Amino acid sequence: xxxxxxxAKGAADQAELYWNRExxxxxxxxxxxxQQVTENDVSETSLRVIKDGKIGTAYAVFPDQPGYLxxxxxxxxxGDPVQxxxxxxxxxxxxxxxxxKAAAMTSADLVDVCETLKEKIGKHLPDVALGIGASSTxxxxxxxxxxxxxxxxxxTSFGYYVGAxxxxxxxxxxxxxxxxxxxxxxxxxxxxxxxxxxxxxxxxTPSTGRLPVLLTPQAxxxxxxxxxxxxxxxxxxxxxxxxxxxxxxxxxxxxxTIVDDPLQSGHVDAxxxxxxxxxxARRVVVENGVLKDFLFDLRFGAxxxxxxxxxxxxxxxxxxxNETATNPWFCCPTIEPGEASWRDLVGDxxxxxxxxxxxxxxxxxxxxxxxxxxxxxxxxxxxxxVGRLDKTMISGNIYQDGMNVGAxxxxxxxxxxxxxxxxxxxxLLDSLQVAGK
Amino acid sequence: MKNSFSAIVxxxxxSYADLRFEENRKVRIAYEGKELTQVAxxxxxxxxxxxxxxxxxxxxxxxxxxxxAAIAQATCTSASLVGTRREKKLRVAPAPVITEDFLINPPxxxxxxxxxxxxxxxxxxxxxxxxxxxxxxxxxxxxxxxxRRVFVNSEGTIVEYDLVNVGVFGMIVTKKGxxxxxxxxxxxxxxxxxxxxxxxxxxxxxxxxxxxxxDAEPAKxxxxxxxxxxxxxxxxIHEAFGHLSEADGLQNNPSFRAKLQxxxxxxxxxxxxxxxxxxxxxxxxxxxxxxxxxxxxxPLITEGVLSGRMHSRETAAEFDEPLSGNMRAVDVQFTPxxxxxxxxxxxxxATFDDMVSSIxxxxxxxxxxxxxxxxxxxxxxxxxxxxxxxxxxxNMVRDINMSGELFSTLQAISMIGDDVTFGERGGCGKGxxxxxxxxxxxxxxxxxIKIDAVTIGGI
Numbered sequence: 001x002x003x004x005x006x007x008a009k010g011a012a013d014q015a016e017l018y019w020n021r022e023x024x025x026x027x028x029x030x031x032x033x034x035q036q037v038t039e040n041d042v043s044e045t046s047l048r049v050i051k052d053g054k055i056g057t058a059y060a061v062f063p064d065q066p067g068y069l070x071x072x073x074x075x076x077x078x079g080d081p082v083q084x085x086x087x088x089x090x091x092x093x094x095x096x097x098x099x100x101k102a103a104a105m106t107s108a109d110l111v112d113v114c115e116t117l118k119e120k121i122g123k124h125l126p127d128v129a130l131g132i133g134a135s136s137t138x139x140x141x142x143x144x145x146x147x148x149x150x151x152x153x154x155x156t157s158f159g160y161y162v163g164a165x166x167x168x169x170x171x172x173x174x175x176x177x178x179x180x181x182x183x184x185x186x187x188x189x190x191x192x193x194x195x196x197x198x199x200x201x202x203x204x205t206p207s208t209g210r211l212p213v214l215l216t217p218q219a220x221x222x223x224x225x226x227x228x229x230x231x232x233x234x235x236x237x238x239x240x241x242x243x244x245x246x247x248x249x250x251x252x253x254x255x256x257t258i259v260d261d262p263l264q265s266g267h268v269d270a271x272x273x274x275x276x277x278x279x280x281a282r283r284v285v286v287e288n289g290v291l292k293d294f295l296f297d298l299r300f301g302a303x304x305x306x307x308x309x310x311x312x313x314x315x316x317x318x319x320x321x322n323e324t325a326t327n328p329w330f331c332c333p334t335i336e337p338g339e340a341s342w343r344d345l346v347g348d349x350x351x352x353x354x355x356x357x358x359x360x361x362x363x364x365x366x367x368x369x370x371x372x373x374x375x376x377x378x379x380x381x382x383x384x385x386v387g388r389l390d391k392t393m394i395s396g397n398i399y400q401d402g403m404n405v406g407a408x409x410x411x412x413x414x415x416x417x418x419x420x421x422x423x424x425x426x427x428l429l430d431s432l433q434v435a436g437k
Numbered sequence: 438m439k440n441s442f443s444a445i446v447x448x449x450x451x452s453y454a455d456l457r458f459e460e461n462r463k464v465r466i467a468y469e470g471k472e473l474t475q476v477a478x479x480x481x482x483x484x485x486x487x488x489x490x491x492x493x494x495x496x497x498x499x500x501x502x503x504x505x506a507a508i509a510q511a512t513c514t515s516a517s518l519v520g521t522r523r524e525k526k527l528r529v530a531p532a533p534v535i536t537e538d539f540l541i542n543p544p545x546x547x548x549x550x551x552x553x554x555x556x557x558x559x560x561x562x563x564x565x566x567x568x569x570x571x572x573x574x575x576x577x578x579x580x581x582x583x584x585r586r587v588f589v590n591s592e593g594t595i596v597e598y599d600l601v602n603v604g605v606f607g608m609i610v611t612k613k614g615x616x617x618x619x620x621x622x623x624x625x626x627x628x629x630x631x632x633x634x635x636x637x638x639x640x641x642x643x644x645x646x647x648x649x650x651x652d653a654e655p656a657k658x659x660x661x662x663x664x665x666x667x668x669x670x671x672x673x674i675h676e677a678f679g680h681l682s683e684a685d686g687l688q689n690n691p692s693f694r695a696k697l698q699x700x701x702x703x704x705x706x707x708x709x710x711x712x713x714x715x716x717x718x719x720x721x722x723x724x725x726x727x728x729x730x731x732x733x734x735x736p737l738i739t740e741g742v743l744s745g746r747m748h749s750r751e752t753a754a755e756f757d758e759p760l761s762g763n764m765r766a767v768d769v770q771f772t773p774x775x776x777x778x779x780x781x782x783x784x785x786x787a788t789f790d791d792m793v794s795s796i797x798x799x800x801x802x803x804x805x806x807x808x809x810x811x812x813x814x815x816x817x818x819x820x821x822x823x824x825x826x827x828x829x830x831x832n833m834v835r836d837i838n839m840s841g842e843l844f845s846t847l848q849a850i851s852m853i854g855d856d857v858t859f860g861e862r863g864g865c866g867k868g869x870x871x872x873x874x875x876x877x878x879x880x881x882x883x884x885x886i887k888i889d890a891v892t893i894g895g896i
Contacts, residue, residue: 030689034522037495037515041508042483042770044500059463059479061500067480075476078466078556107495107515111522129690168692170812208659238470238574240610240617319875325467325475363807363818365836368617372658372894374816374840393816393840393894395658435658435892 004047004063005146011073012049015146016086018275019045019063020322022139027110029132032118037107044322047072054079059323084302087277089148093263095272099181102156105136113160116185121162124194134160143277151273158182159268162193166200166388171376173197176414178268204379204387206436212352213394213432214345217413217424219355220335224421226366226398229317231285233300233328235367242368242399243291251291253405255338258286262331267422269332276312276326283309297328318362334422338408342426345407347383353434354378354385369399393435404430439597443589445506451490451513453529455590457727458484458502459769466556466579468563476556483769488512492526493519496772529750532730532760539598539724543628547581547603550630555579558633559605562640566609571648577607582877594729601628602720602878606862609644613651618835620647620820623862626720650821653833662799662889664792667858669802669819671881674710674782676808677815677843682737683775684752693812701743704847707785710738712747714762714778720863721778721880728764728773735761749775767874776867779880785853792852792887794828800893801825802837805860816840838894846888854884
C-alpha cells in the first residue's frame with residue numbers, strides 16, 4: 001500500500017488512491033511528411049476520502065504532493081452523505097496485456113512503421129494528402145483502498161493509422177489497427193484504404209425521404225452511444241434514461257446483441273479492474289434485442305441496491321482522464337456479428353446509404369435515442385457506390401429505427417477510436433430519414 | 438526556476454527550443470439533481486518542451502521537473518530524427534524577445550473567494566432550478582481554473598503569466614411524458630468572480646425555455662432559410678470558418694490551402710470577421726500565448742474577402758504571413774496548437790425584425806448546443822427554435838441539428854444584425870493532429886444573422 005493510504009486512515013474513515021503513470025511515444029506524418037515526434041512521461045493521481053460519511057476528492061501529479069490529503073479531507077466536509085464504501089480486496093483477472101516489445105519501442109521504430117505505410121500507400125495514391133501515425137504506450141495503473149483493495153495493472157498499447165481527405169474535401173477515409181502487442185503492418189489495411197478512398201472521388205446527393213442505411217463498424221456509434229448513455233446506472237437511477245424500468249423488454253431488433261467485454265485479450269481498451277478497483281467482468285447489455293442489464297459503479301449500484309458491475313470509470317461521453325469524476329461507463333462494448341456479407345447488403349440496395357460517420361452527433365438529443373447528423377459515407381444506387389455523400393443529413397431514433405434492423409454482417413472491424421468502442425459488424429437499418437436533394 | 442529552465446533550453450543543440458512549466462489549480466463543485474457530487478481541488482504541475490533541430494520538430498511533456506534537462510536533450514535527438522526525414526525543413530518565424538510578466542489581478546479574484554462561498558453560490562442556483570416541477574434533474578457546476586506559467590525559449594524570452602477562468606454553468610433537464618429536454622446556462626467565463634453573482638433572472642429564463650420545449654414539435658428535415666441568434670451564429674463562425682482559419686490545419690492540406698489564399702472572396706461585402714485576444718473580459722482574452730507571442734487582433738474576413746489567418750511561429754514562417762499569437766495549450770500534458778481567442782462576426786445594419794420578415798418558410802434558431810467541423814463541412818445544434826411562417830415567428834421547435842458546407846454558406850449570409858453579443862462560456866475541442874484538447878478559453882461573438890439555405894436534420 002502507498003503510504004498516503006496509511007496517512008489517510010488517521011484523517012478520514014476510508015481512502016482510495018488512483019495512480020496512473022504513462023510513458024508514450026507518438027509519431028505523426030502529414031501529407032506524406034514526418035511532422036512531429038511526441039514523447040510523454042507523465043503521472044496523475046486522484047484521492048477520494050470518506051470522512052463522517054461524506055466524500056471528498058483531490059487530484060495531483062504524485063501521491064506525495066504536499067497538501068494532497070488535506071485537500072481531499074477539506075472537500076469531504078462539504079460533500080453529500082455517501083451510501084457506499086470503497087472497494088475491498090478481490091481477485092483481479094489476469095489479462096497479460098503487457099508486451100515487452102511494445103514497451104521498448106523507440107521513436108525510430110515507430111518511424112519505420114510509418115515509412116512502411118507511406119511506401120505501400122504511396123504506390124497507389126501518391127497525390128493525396130496522406131496522414132500517417134504510429135504510437136506506443138506503457139501504462140502502470142494502481143488502485144488501492146484503505147479497505148484492502150490493491151489492484152495493479154501494467155499494460156501496453158501499439159497502434160497505427162492512415163487517413164486522407166478526399167481531393168478538395170474536408171472529409172475522407174481513416175483506418176487504423178491497434179492492440180496491446182507490437183505487430184507488423186497489416187497488409188489488408190492498405191488494400192482496404194485504397195479501395196474505400198477510390199469510392200469518394202465523386203460526390204452524390206441522395207433523395208430526401210426514407211432510405212435503407214448500412215452503418216459501417218465505424219458508424220455504429222450512432223446506435224451505440226445513445227444506447228450506452230441509456231444503460232448507465234446514473235441515467236437509470238435519475239430516470240433520465242428512456243430505458244428506466246424496461247429491463248426484460250424488447251428495445252431493439254432481435255438481430256442485435258450488445259456486450260461489454262473488458263476482459264478481451266489484446267484489446268487496447270481491455271481492463272482487469274475499473275477505476276474504483278472493482279474487478280471487471282463480461283456483461284450482456286442487450287440480448288437479441290432484449291434489455292438485459294445496466295452498468296453500475298459503486299455509487300449508483302448502492303443507490304439501486306445492487307453491487308458494482310465493475311463499470312466505475314473516469315470516463316464520460318465527451319471526456320476521460322484523471323480529473324473526470326468516476327461514474328458508470330462502459331469499457332469495451334461490442335455488437336455480436338451476424339451472418340450477412342456487407343458487400344451483398346450493398347449490392348441489394350436500390351437506393352441507399354453506406355455510412356462511415358456522422359458529424360454533430362453530440363449536439364443532438366442523444367440521451368433520448370435521437371440523432372440528426374451530417375452523413376459521412378457513400379451513396380448507393382442499384383447496388384453500386386456512385387460517390388461520396390454531399391449535402392446529406394440522416395436522422396432518427398435508435399429505439400424506433402433500431403427495431404428495423406434488416407441484417408448484421410459477419411465481418412467485424414474496430415468501431416471507435418476516441419469513443420473506446422470495441423469491434424462491431426455492419427448493421428443495416430431498413431429505413432432511415434434522409435435529408436438530401 | 439525561470440533561470441534554470443532558461444539555461445536548459447539555451448544549451449540545447451537546437452535551432453530553436455522552448456520550455457513551459459506550469460502550476461495549475463482547479464476547483465470544481467458539481468451538483469447532479471439534489472446531490473452534491475463533487476467538491477474537488479486539483480493541484481497539478483509539469484513541463485512541456487519543444488525543440489526544432491536539423492529542420493525537424495519534437496515535443497515532450499513531463500511531470501517531474503528534475504527530469505527537465507534529460508527530457509529536453511532527448512527531445513532534441515528526436516527533432517533531429519524528424520529533420521533527417523524531411524526535405525522541406527521546419528523553422529519558426531522571428532518573434533520579439535519578451536522579458537516581462539503578465540500576472541492577472543481581476544476586480545474580484547476567484548482565487549481569494551472562499552470555498553464555502555463558491556459552494557453556496559452553486560447550491561443557490563441548483564436549488565432555484567429544482568424548484569420547478571418539470572425539472573427531473575440538473576447539472577450545476579462551479580468551475581475555476583487558474584494557471585501560473587513560466588515560458589522560456591532559446592532566444593532569451595523569459596515570461597511568467599497567469600490564466601484565470603471562472604464560471605458557473607450547467608444543464609436544466611425537464612420531462613413531460615416521454616419527452617425529455619435539456620437547456621444550458623452559463624455565467625462568467627472570464628477572470629472575474631463578480632459576474633457569477635445575482636443571475637437569478639437569467640437562470641429563470643432558461644428554466645422557462647426548458648419547460649416550453651416539452652410542448653414543442655421536432656424540427657422538419659429539409660433545406661430552409663434560417664435566422665441564427667448570436668449564440669448560434671457565434672458557434673457557426675467558430676466551427677465552420679474559424680477552424681479553417683487556423684493555419685496548422687491548412688499547413689499540410691494542399692487543396693484547402695489553395696482555396697484559402699489571402700485575397701480570396703468568401704462572402705458578401707457585408708461580412709467582416711476577426712479574431713481578437715485583446716477584447717477585455719471574454720473567455721478567450723489574454724496578453725500572451727503559450728509560444729511567447731503577444732495576443733492581438735487579427736482580421737480574418739474584411740468586406741467578404743479573406744484577409745488574415747491565425748498562426749504559430751512555425752506556420753507563420755511557412756506561409757510567410759504575420760504572427761498572430763494564437764498558440765495555446767490547455768495544460769501541461771499538451772503542446773500548444775493554433776486556436777481561436779475570441780472570434781466574432783462584426784456588426785452589420787439589419788434588425789432582427791428585418792430578417793424574420795424576409796422569410797416565408799424557415800426557422801429562427803436559438804442557443805448554441807455544440808458543433809463539429811471537418812474541413813469545409815460543419816454540423817451544429819440549436820437548443821430550441823421557432824418556425825418562421827409568412828414573415829412571422831410561429832410555433833416552437835426542438836431537436837434541431839443543421840449542416841452545410843462552408844463556402845456556399847458564407848455566400849448565403851445575406852443579412853447581418855447590429856446586435857453583437859458574446860457568449861459567456863467559452864469552449865472549443867480540437868486535436869490538431871494530437872490528442873483532443875478541450876479549451877474553455879475560446880470566446881465567440883456575433884449579431885443575429887440570416888442564412889438563405891442550410892440543411893436541417895429532423896423528422
